[in-house]
Amino acid sequence: MNLSAPPRKRVTTGLLPMINVVFLLLIFFLIAGEMQRPEPFDITPPEIAEAQEAEGVFSLFLDPSGQLAYRDLITSFETRQAILSAIDTERRAGCDGDLCDTVLLIHADKSTPAHFVAQLLPHLGALGFEQINLVTSGLAPSKGERP
Numbered sequence: 001m002n003l004s005a006p007p008r009k010r011v012t013t014g015l016l017p018m019i020n021v022v023f024l025l026l027i028f029f030l031i032a033g034e035m036q037r038p039e040p041f042d043i044t045p046p047e048i049a050e051a052q053e054a055e056g057v058f059s060l061f062l063d064p065s066g067q068l069a070y071r072d073l074i075t076s077f078e079t080r081q082a083i084l085s086a087i088d089t090e091r092r093a094g095c096d097g098d099l100c101d102t103v104l105l106i107h108a109d110k111s112t113p114a115h116f117v118a119q120l121l122p123h124l125g126a127l128g129f130e131q132i133n134l135v136t137s138g139l140a141p142s143k144g145e146r147p
Contacts, residue, residue: 037071039061039107040061040069040074041061041063041067041069041074043061043063043107043108043109044109044110044111045107045108045109045110045135045136045137046108046110046134046136046137047110047136047137047138048136048137048138049138050138055103056101056103056104056105056131056133057094057101057103058070058087058090058091058101058103058104058105058129059104059105059106059107059135060083060087060104060105060106060107060120060124061107061108062077062106062107062108062109062112062116062117062120063108063109063112064109064111064112064113066078066113066116068080068083069083070083070086070087071086071090073086077116077119080120080123084123084124084127087104087124087127088127088128091127091128091129100128102128102129102130102131103129103130103131103132103133104124104129104131104132104133105132105133105135106120106132106133106134106135107135108134108135117134
């Protein structure tokens with residue numbers, strides 16, 4: 001008669017369920033997250049009392065020294081035609097029949113001379129942009145002031 005304890009089974013925990021959970025979370029955050037291009041140079045937007053959310057597909061960056069940036073292109077203000085051509089090409093490629101995105105966002109530093117922006121507007125209008133928004137940041141209300 002054998003009265004010894006039965007041999008213990010070795011308990012193994014599989015890592016496969018944990019790996020599945022990690023990959024599902026990774027896929028979820030990739031789909032749910034918003035990927036955004038980094039800004040080509042540091043911009044401090046002008047501040048205003050009431051800011052609205054700016055939306056648009058096309059973003060043009062302008063720094064105080066007159067450098068323009070669009071996507072991966074960076075050029076001086078004097079040689080802006082390359083950037084204007086790239087914006088026009090991308091806008092036309094995104095057209096669905098007669099429907100084209102006609103909103104452009106200008107990210108200009110608050111110390112950028114106004115004549116740079118003013119000189120750009122006729123060129124951007126000629127490309128077919130009907131609405132051009134200057135990206136700003138809203139001021140926090142001071143004490144005693146209602147938002």
